[in-house]
Amino acid sequence: NAGVTQTPKFQVLKTGQSMTLQCAQDMNHEYMSWYRQDPGMGLRLIHYSVGAGITDQGEVPNGYNVSRSTTEDFPLRLLSAAPSQTSVYFCASSYESSTDTQYFGPGTRLTVL
Amino acid sequence: GIQVEQSPPDLILQEGANSTLRCNFSDSVNNLQWFHQNPWGQLINLFYIPSGTKQNGRLSATTVATERYSLLYISSSQTTDSGVYFCAAANTGNQFYFGTGTSLTVIP
Numbered sequence: 001n002a003g004v005t006q007t008p009k010f011q012v013l014k015t016g017q018s019m020t021l022q023c024a025q026d027m028n029h030e031y032m033s034w035y036r037q038d039p040g041m042g043l044r045l046i047h048y049s050v051g052a053g054i055t056d057q058g059e060v061p062n063g064y065n066v067s068r069s070t071t072e073d074f075p076l077r078l079l080s081a082a083p084s085q086t087s088v089y090f091c092a093s094s095y096e097s098s099t100d101t102q103y104f105g106p107g108t109r110l111t112v113l
Numbered sequence: 114g115i116q117v118e119q120s121p122p123d124l125i126l127q128e129g130a131n132s133t134l135r136c137n138f139s140d141s142v143n144n145l146q147w148f149h150q151n152p153w154g155q156l157i158n159l160f161y162i163p164s165g166t167k168q169n170g171r172l173s174a175t176t177v178a179t180e181r182y183s184l185l186y187i188s189s190s191q192t193t194d195s196g197v198y199f200c201a202a203a204n205t206g207n208q209f210y211f212g213t214g215t216s217l218t219v220i221p
């Protein structure tokens with residue numbers, strides 16, 4: 001199993017550009033989530049999904065969209081990037097819910113100029 | 114949301130020493146997990162421990178839910194233990210709240 005994979009590993013955007021961060025897992029996990037990690041602030045939940053077709057907002061959802069059309073994939077979209085979205089983004093998954101062991105992807109380092 | 118506070122923020126240990134990391138949370142929780150982020154940024158789940166005590170090798174964790182805190186014990190520390198340790202808590206629903214972490218450096 002590849003576990004949780006994220007692409008790209010690094011990305012530089014200009015203000016106003018859009019992009020999609022990809023996240024995929026091959027463990028048949030129902031629960032998937034996106035976090036951002038900023039220096040000195042720990043991880044903050046952006047969006048999460050408890051299964052295909054179901055998504056919900058986390059602590060910091062503004063400026064981000066998600067969809068979950070398959071169990072395996074959970075992309076994160078930035079519609080109009082802003083410098084405040086410069087961060088490291090982590091995707092995580094677990095078997096059924098957040099109470100199960102969380103498996104994290106390697107992260108995407110995003111810089112918005 | 115739940116406020117999660119971790120202490121100490123930074124810790125430097127000699128190899129072989131023991132340490133205790135603390136996590137306080139502001140509300141009752143049904144989910145408490147500890148994670149280790151290695152120096153390369155990878156996050157690894159250490160424990161799922163909403164209450165009670167668990168041990169895994171040199172690591173153990175205890176959560177006293179009624180008093181709203183959790184402790185992570187590291188015994189006989191090794192340089193590979195270096196990194197940042199996070200605790201994360203949730204009550205109802207599926208929203209995790211992370212603390213700001215304890216940065217551990219183990220020197221040989």
